[in-house]
Amino acid sequence: MTTPSPEDVHTPMLTDGDEFRIPTYKLLQQDGTLYEGAEAPHLERDKALRMYQAMVFTRVLDERMLAAQRQGRLSFYMQCTGEEAAVIGSAAALDDADVIMAQYREQGALAYRGFTTDEFMNQLFGNELDYGKGRQMPVHYGSTRLNYVTISSPLATQIPQAVGYAYGQKLAGDGHCTITYFGEGAASEGDFHAALNMAAVHKVPVIFLCRNNGYAISTPTIEQFAAEGVAPRAFGYRMHVIRVDGNDILAVYEATRVARRMAVEDNRPVLIEAMTYRLAGHSSSDDPSSYRSKKEEEAWREKDPLLRMQRWLTDKGWWSEDDEKRLQESMRREVLDTMKRAEKRPPPPLESLVTDVYDEVTPALAEQLDQLKAHIRKYPDAYPKSASQVTGGD
Amino acid sequence: MARMNMLQAINHALDTAMAADERVLCFGEDVGVFGGVFRATSNLQQKYGKARCFNTPLVEQGIIGFANGLAAQGSIPVAEIQFADYIFPAFDQIVNESAKYRYRSGNLFNVGGLTIRAPYGGGIAGGHYHSQSPEAYFAHTPGLKVVVPRNAHQAKGLLLGAIRDDNPVVFFEPKRLYRASVGDVPESDYQLPLGEAEVVKEGSDITLVAWGAQIEVVEQAVEMAEKERVSCEVIDLRTILPWDVETVANSVLKTGRLLVSHEAPLTGGFGAEVAATIQARCFLYLESPIARVTGLDTPFPLALEKEYMPDHLKVYEAIKASVEF
Structure with missing residues (x-):
């Protein structure tokens, strides 16, 4: 087999790819009206409201939890603020049985799928009801019920895993696909490149959704890549790509809907680059004021994806100021009440230290646990989280 | 300074x-x-x-x-x-x-x-x-x-x-x-040697080897042990590879007991290397088994981090077990 080559030339002809310009797909303007010539995707009222409510919930959750972190009630937090449309618009275009492999800033997708406030809080506080058994930092959610694979902090590791998962879905013929989310910074990792290549070579039903939010912690995109965005990389792997206004939930929804159809019907992977902005710090440990200007942030606040969708819903007569006030208030109350419940719950049992390392607790681990219990019995005051579990007689 | x-x-x-x-x-x-x-x-x-x-x-x-x-x-x-x-x-x-x-x-x-x-x-x-x-x-x-x-x-x-x-x-x-x-x-330009451990504190009953943040933990345990008249020698390995066998071996020849402590899991941790080498070098001088106080053989946890950590109390208990062996 020989690789098909372009026409031969006999003088050096270099190309930098600049002849390929990838446009940005946009439907909704900030005032809530459609661009001229743009057509809104078909969305039922209930679905549109489900999407919007997930956006508001995510915003409220993020505001409250960052405040809780500042009050010392929570060790750490990461906000999705500014990127709600990119995450929720794409999640809404999937079947709820499609699998999500996210990075860590995609709580909106979980909210859309119906992760309950209790489920969020139990993970955030790492209590006895946390599915992850209090082993990971806050925001590392996972849910089998909602087909959301548990978050891992190392960047980009989920991207080739999504390709493998989706290849399995293709073989199973279940008509489902996998979407993987990541930032434009994570797209610099080797795992990203490996994943795109394997997906294209093996014709895998996977959607790569890059949240190009402008920053990898402090590093701006201009120091992350010389190219114009992440999207052009798809060409190198012969993969379809679409760039979309990430603050435009209608455009994100429609782009993902089209991508999903290509993925599940034709086994063609698609890269989506959602252009957005991380309005918050990287995490509760970060202070963006040392690497970017308030003016820049303000310019993006003007493009708030929530307000944009709210205006569209209002124009359609599906939403009112009263609805907004009621929703905000009830969600705030729910988040606060649930938080109070979750933070009072005890931590996972001491045994959870050694379970799940393997499918069964090995004899060596059982012995280490026994030694630990004996030690805690001797110094109960030093281990307040677990002392009552071992002193009250097992 | x-x-x-x-x-x-x-x-x-x-x-x-x-x-x-x-x-x-x-x-x-x-x-x-x-x-x-x-x-x-x-x-x-x-x-x-x-x-x-x-x-x-x-x-x-x-x-x-x-x-x-x-x-x-x-x-x-x-x-x-x-x-x-x-x-x-x-x-x-x-x-x-x-x-x-x-x-x-x-x-x-x-x-x-x-x-x-x-x-x-x-x-x-x-x-x-x-x-x-x-x-x-x-x-x-x-x-x-x-x-x-x-x-x-x-x-x-x-x-x-x-x-x-x-x-x-x-x-x-x-x-x-x-x-x-x-x-x-010092604000001046100075270098400390690689490959050389440092005896941070001299003692005669037991040698405690650690590095990095674990030195502070070991020192807390030593404070407790010395109240009970156990004289501890503390060695900061400083360089893990290539490590300073001589300094540790000379210390153990003197004290007859060794405890190694690190946060990483027990199995395959660097403490195992120290223990194997020192038992070969100091076999006839050892008065108790070489002790290791380490993290558990699990991934690093969160909610139960305190329980996981090889803290000063665990080190102290291991010192006592070693001298009472």
Whole structure:
């Protein structure tokens, strides 16, 4: 087999790819009206409201939890603020049985799928009801019920895993696909490149959704890549790509809907680059004021994806100021009440230290646990989280 | 002398190295204008320019591959990996490249100028991926040096020693102590030797070996033990590879007892290497089994981090068990 080559030339002809310009797909303007010539995707009222409510919930959750972190009630937090449309618009275009492999800033997708406030809080506080058994930092959610694979902090590791998962879905013929989310910074990792290549070579039903939010912690995109965005990389792997206004939930929804159809019907992977902005710090440990200007942030606040969708819903007569006030208030109350419940719950049992390392607790681990219990019995005051579990007689 | 915390001491070491030799470069994720997520590289870009201190794209294998190339060319790269937990994409570049560059080329080429800095260790509610102590993986790789400082003064001297050592060095910084460890640090240019342990405290009943943040924990346990008239000798290994067998062996010949403590899991931890070597060297002098006080053989937890950690109480109990054996 020989690789098909372009026409031969006999003088050096270099190309930098600049002849390929990838446009940005946009439907909704900030005032809530459609661009001229743009057509809104078909969305039922209930679905549109489900999407919007997930956006508001995510915003409220993020505001409250960052405040809780500042009050010392929570060790750490990461906000999705500014990127709600990119995450929720794409999640809404999937079947709820499609699998999500996210990075860590995609709580909106979980909210859309119906992760309950209790489920969020139990993970955030790492209590006895946390599915992850209090082993990971806050925001590392996972849910089998909602087909959301548990978050891992190392960047980009989920991207080739999504390709493998989706290849399995293709073989199973279940008509489902996998979407993987990541930032434009994570797209610099080797795992990203490996994943795109394997997906294209093996014709895998996977959607790569890059949240190009402008920053990898402090590093701006201009120091992350010389190219114009992440999207052009798809060409190198012969993969379809679409760039979309990430603050435009209608455009994100429609782009993902089209991508999903290509993925599940034709086994063609698609890269989506959602252009957005991380309005918050990287995490509760970060202070963006040392690497970017308030003016820049303000310019993006003007493009708030929530307000944009709210205006569209209002124009359609599906939403009112009263609805907004009621929703905000009830969600705030729910988040606060649930938080109070979750933070009072005890931590996972001491045994959870050694379970799940393997499918069964090995004899060596059982012995280490026994030694630990004996030690805690001797110094109960030093281990307040677990002392009552071992002193009250097992 | 100036009062400095460990971050300031590290920053001071980098500043000193860059001022003394223009071949020294500092780079990694967010190390440029931001000065690194812990601010260890603060003001270096402002002082030495973007060509010598800069942000890299977010790609650890790229950072270390790039650093290997720079070192082969004759520059002196000091590459930062943001957390030791994130060093593994670069494992191939470190283990197969950095460590073997000299050997495989018959010393035609080497990357001796390379230093890799990475914050390691627990105690900061960091869960699986902001807490690990991966020194044993690298200690299993001939050709590398692995160094871990215990306080601000040690950090500056050892880092300058690492940067100027003509071998690739992995330099793990105990991030729990970054701001907590404050001490007098010379403002002058000084180096501490690699490959040499330090007897931090002399004693006669038992030898306690540790490194990095664990030294502080061991010292707390020693305080408890000495109230019960157990005389403890504390040794900071400082360099994990190649490690100072003589200093430890001489101490154990004197005390007859050894305890090694590290945060990393028990099985395959570097404590196992110390124990095996010392039992061979000091077999007839040992009065009790060599003790290891370490993390559990599990991934690093979060909610039960305190229970997981080899804290001073666990070390104290192990000291008692050893002397009462």
